[in-house]
Amino acid sequence: MNGASRDALGAAREQLDALTDNTAVDPARLGGELAAVTALLHREGTLRRALSDPSKSGEAKAGLLRQLLGTQVGDDALDLLAGLVRARWSQPRDLVDAAEELADTADLIAAQRRGVLDDVEDELFRFGRILSGNSELRSALANQVADGTAKAGLLHSLLGGRADPVTERLVTRLVTAPRGRSLESGIDALSRLAAARRNRMVAEVTSATPLSDQQKRRLGAALARIYGRQVHLNLDVDPEVLGGLRVRIGDEVINGSIADRLDEAARRLAG
Known part of the structure; x- marks a missing residue:
């Protein structure tokens, strides 16, 4: 707007x-x-x-x-x-x-x-990852001629009892009334809204192997210095990253190894 x-x-x-x-x-x-x-x-x-x-x-x-x-x-x-x-x-x-x-x-x-905003935020992210990795499910939910009630039923079978009711309501509304948006862009928008409730930004972090607690703290601190606000980390693992780290915040992407290139990226972005 x-x-x-x-x-x-x-x-x-x-x-x-x-x-x-x-x-x-x-x-x-x-x-x-x-x-x-x-x-x-x-x-x-x-x-x-x-x-x-x-x-x-x-x-x-x-x-x-x-x-x-x-x-x-x-x-x-x-x-x-x-x-x-x-x-x-x-x-x-x-x-x-x-x-x-x-x-x-x-x-x-x-x-x-209810103190479950973090859970909802994480569930939205995980659902987005499921969509991106399951073309059959994505096609079924994005089918414009499919009945909305049937799609809501499919979502309930996937999320009911496994995700918070807020997550299920948000995703169901998106799927049954996308208003011209792709499911991926809709999930991304919902994730940004969830982050905004805490005045936080969302970073999608992809690494070759799971990050240790120390690495997550270091990454979060570095991103907070760059952007001047708390950053929530959505973590994903992809062996094709080949030992490095990829961080996406909005349209910005930082590539580097965990140990010796993150600080360099932070200085570059800060400058």
Whole structure:
């Protein structure tokens, strides 16, 4: 997003944080309601355009939203959504993207409250790795003509009882309503949202052999110096790395051996 949409999303994030600071608010329920409205806005183009029309006043759009939703969602979700439609958006899709991000973030807040955000983050990463290594599963879940209920059932057979309910909800929403995204990009976006809950960045680390605790601490400290913030390590092993180390953070990639090239990479990036 850029321009007006970026500012509107920033304000919406702050509103969600302020709302969920109240322990009386159920973030899991909130996430489900926001996700349902996201699906509605994605499906109904006329409504989407009407609620993001810059020629209409914010109050008029909020009034239309309240009239349409009535008591179908709770007051908390309705207030958040009213704030979204009052804002200015560079394009109608940005409004839907923002509603979806708020839904996913609300679920992650629910995980954070229960102290399982790290687990959800790791499960999202592992599921992404499973997808990348299983073309048959990826094809089944990405099949655009397959029934959404059947895909949700397949996911439940894979994740039910093995992953946190938040992980299953997030992945199921992504698979049944990808909104033009690949599964890989959707999982990556969810991982970034999870990391943002702790003001952390995510580093995907691939090494030839499992890293020792000392190596993980050294790597985490070096990356923290480079980026000025805590970095969460998602670890993977690939013998083809041939004794070296590959670290990807966003679009940046660091290649080097664990012992004698990491510090050099850190100095280069810092400079």
